[in-house]
Amino acid sequence: MADPKQIEDKTAETEDELAGSEAPLLEHLIELRKRLINSAIAVVGLMMVCFVFAGQIFNILLVPYRRVFANPGDLELIYTAPQEFFFTQLNLAFFGAIFLGFPFVALQIYRFVAPGLYKHERKAFVPYLIATPIFFLLGALMVYFIILPMALSFFAGMQTDEIKMLTKVSEYLGLAMTLILAFGVSFQLPVILTLLAQIDLIHVDALKKGRRYAIVGILIFAAFITPPDPISQIGLAVPIYLLYELAIWSVTLIERRRAKALAEQGLDVSGSSSD
Numbered sequence: 397m398a399d400p401k402q403i404e405d406k407t408a409e410t411e412d413e414l415a416g417s418e419a420p421l422l423e424h425l426i427e428l429r430k431r432l433i434n435s436a437i438a439v440v441g442l443m444m445v446c447f448v449f450a451g452q453i454f455n456i457l458l459v460p461y462r463r464v465f466a467n468p469g470d471l472e473l474i475y476t477a478p479q480e481f482f483f484t485q486l487n488l489a490f491f492g493a494i495f496l497g498f499p500f501v502a503l504q505i506y507r508f509v510a511p512g513l514y515k516h517e518r519k520a521f522v523p524y525l526i527a528t529p530i531f532f533l534l535g536a537l538m539v540y541f542i543i544l545p546m547a548l549s550f551f552a553g554m555q556t557d558e559i560k561m562l563t564k565v566s567e568y569l570g571l572a573m574t575l576i577l578a579f580g581v582s583f584q585l586p587v588i589l590t591l592l593a594q595i596d597l598i599h600v601d602a603l604k605k606g607r608r609y610a611i612v613g614i615l616i617f618a619a620f621i622t623p624p625d626p627i628s629q630i631g632l633a634v635p636i637y638l639l640y641e642l643a644i645w646s647v648t649l650i651e652r653r654r655a656k657a658l659a660e661q662g663l664d665v666s667g668s669s670s671d
Contacts, residue, residue, distance in 0.1 A: 427511070431504040438500050439493045446492030450485040453492050457572045460540060461563075464548040473565040484566045491573040495536070498580070499529040513595070520594040527587050535583030535635075539575045543631040547571070550627045571623060575632075578621045582636050589643035593650050600647045603640075610640050 446453060461473075475481045506525055510518050555561050592598045603610075614636045615629075622628035 427508055431508045435497075435501045435504050438497050439490075442493035442497050443489045446496070447485065447489035449492070450488045453488045454485075454569070457488075457569060460544040460572070461548060461568060464545050464552060473563050473568060475565050480564075480566055484569060487566070487573065488569065491577070494577065495580075498532055499525075502528045520591065524587050524591045528584060531583040531587055532580040535579035535581070536576045538583075538635065539572075539579045543579070543628060544572055544575060546631065547575075547623075547625060547627045550625060575622065575628060579632060579635070582617075582621075582632060583639060585636060585639045586643040586646060589640075590646045590650065593647040598647070600644060600651055603644045603647060607640075611637060614640070 475484070502525060506521050510521065513521075552561060589598065589603065593600070614633050618629045618633040618636065622632050
């Protein structure tokens, strides 16, 4: 049989965890302010650095445009207001700061949430802190190498002999940066759903039953977040749905592993009681 002393110690440890996770509302607000300030300082600092390298960031984002418009004469980008290119450089700096600072912001979110979690729940967060920037980068790379060139080719194909496309630098960069950030954030779906399953907040049956609603929600989200063209919308909706299916598979593995652990624990208990 189980040792009463061990049971008492485990109960005391659980009570200590519960007591440690409880905090007045004011303390939560102070902690939230601290994490927001840290995130803001990091983003502003990175933005100042990225502003110095705005030209290099511009050249990197221009690569997909160069691939579609191979003729050097078609690479001409324009701006129509004296201050437009300056604000474009500010936008480039902000984009670079968000892109580079995303892992730090995710870490700040974890540090805000962690004190209210059990020890095993805090441990469950650690792998996802690693997966978060990886999936963000995967989403950005998909835009850079696949979605953005396809969208540009679609738009360029609408030109006629009388109507030519003169691309404003701010509008092209706005399209590129919006798609990269949208895909990067959207690719967090399996990370979030798997994490919620890890701490037992969602279950695979609910995800399977919610497929039809997920499809509708994904289509609405893709239409809202991307420019009004079918290439971008389909290009975002299809990967998100595939990531939803990936999340179902991941949650299934988690639940199987949890059921196996509970079964083994039950065998151990029965074995000890039989002694």
